[in-house]
Amino acid sequence: MSEYLVDIQNLRLSFFTPAGEVKALNDVSIQMKQGDVLGIVGESGSGKSVTAYSLMGLVPEPGRILSGSIIFNGHRIHEMSEKELRQIRGNEISIIFQDPMTSLNPVFTIGNQIEEVILLHTDKNRKEARERAEELLSLVGINEPKKRLRQYPHELSGGMRQRVMIAIALACEPKLLIADEPTTALDVTIQAQILELMNELKEKIGMSIIMITHDLGVVASMCEKIAVMYAGKIVEYGTAEEIFYNPQHEYTKGLLLSIPKLTATEHEKLIPIEGTPVDMLMPPQGCPFAPRCQNTMKICLKEMPPYTDINEDHYSACWLLQKQAYMTMKDGVAR
């Protein structure tokens, strides 16, 4: 067994759509130890969700894993059958989705939906499952749990429903919790409450978390490690410290300039990243960020930049970091 809880190696994954092959993941590698909290940031379509889903063996049609390996808690996910994967989902690894309004089944009670996952993965009987469900609702800060168990999703507010989703996710004490933009669909105040709850639970339960978001503020408040994704590739990886105070990739730098600074007291100007996201049907040959980068060089257009280690826990894929490329760069800056 590898020392990692999550060990994704060189994952390539494409969607074979009628319009052509969408290369959703290009050589993605992620390692996480037990207890790590990883934030994945990046703009819409960069492959954050697909990465997380593939970890559960949930690749939506018409997606195919082309190469690479996904190992979670010693399971070789990419080689497992549906039946084997079912034993893990909701049990060792669980997920909360973006939209709590639609993620719960409208025709079943809250209790039923929490108990379902307990009955599925433990040998608790109905009565014990109900007790556990009640306990879970208290854990996620829902008052009057007995009454709530008998209610239907439409009787609860959005924030409450997301708490229920969290309760479902935690029901079997998973080793890893994936949160796919868990607060995007909620009001700002409710967002803060849900994040606070997750932070609390992280301490209490000690599970690993993958936090997916486009909101750097969210990751800053809870993640130790951050992976920045761009066009199906992790362009920079590092500790939260490093990413915020020592960003290396041009995209990361742009991303940081485009959000309000956490430390800034005076009103600083926000600078949006110019240009449009990559067309994933026809990704550029070299660095995917090249069309939007301020420092594009000729080599950037031709070849994919390799990873450069900045320090032990920080690496990034940008030609600017490749000393020798930089030095031998005879052709200079392209524009």
Added chain:
Amino acid sequence: MAKYIVKRMAIGMVTLLIVSTVTFFLMFLVPGGPFLAEKAPSAATLKALEEKYGLDKPVPVQYKNYMLRLLKGDLGTSLKQRGREVNDIIFTRLPVSARVGGWAILVAVVLGVTLGSVAALNRGKAIDNVIVFLSTCGIAVPGFVVCTVLMYFLGAKLNILPTFGLTSYKHYIMPVIALSFYPMSYISRLMRSCMLDVLGQDYMRTAKAKGVSQWAALFKHALRNAILPVVTYLGPLLAYTLTGSFIVEKIFTIPGLGDSFISSITGRDYPLIMGTTIFLAFLVITMNVVVDIVYKLVDPRIKLG
């Protein structure tokens, strides 16, 4: 809930009042009369007959008399089948129609739901295309054509099924197929589109992420949601099918309510026409209330009121 039922019943009564009034006055617009059949009776006989049934009285008086009797649940006596109560005719004919109709509904719902779900699960594949084609035919082809085709092949050509009457289980097969074809097609199309919608819903993804098996997700999470519109359709379907199809009963010579209704119209048997119409209206209204209540049981989001 009880309040809701009472309210619906009250609205139903008003609807019934309107239906019976409209039917009553429509009767007077129809040319011809009940006693103008093959051999016209003498003027004296005609006068005596009209007197006997109160047809000589002014229209408002006739209307008043009719409505008063209706309040007591008395639909009057048939003009053609001498001395028989309309109530009596309806209640001997209804069970015949209801038996055929009941089977037809069962077949339509079970097959419709199954075919629709199978089509949705195999979207775009051959089996989906076949089901969509068949159900489109079922909706487009009129009932009498279905009856005729069935009779020609199964009855006349292959001679494996009887073509008229209702004396053995074999007699049920063709009328049940004929009666269930349209609703089955309708339900399967409805089911297919609802199922496709439901399968793409976020809560199905949640079920999968919980480790629920594909079949359990389908039967527990998807079916219950996808079947809701079918439940709505069930109200009118029950009322119309249980009371017998005019065409199917006429073609297969089934002595049901639909058959009796046609004869009453061609024979200008006013009380029977009105009685049957009002009874049908009553049934439709009742079935809709029943379905509303069932709907509430299946879908907790529905608020009755």
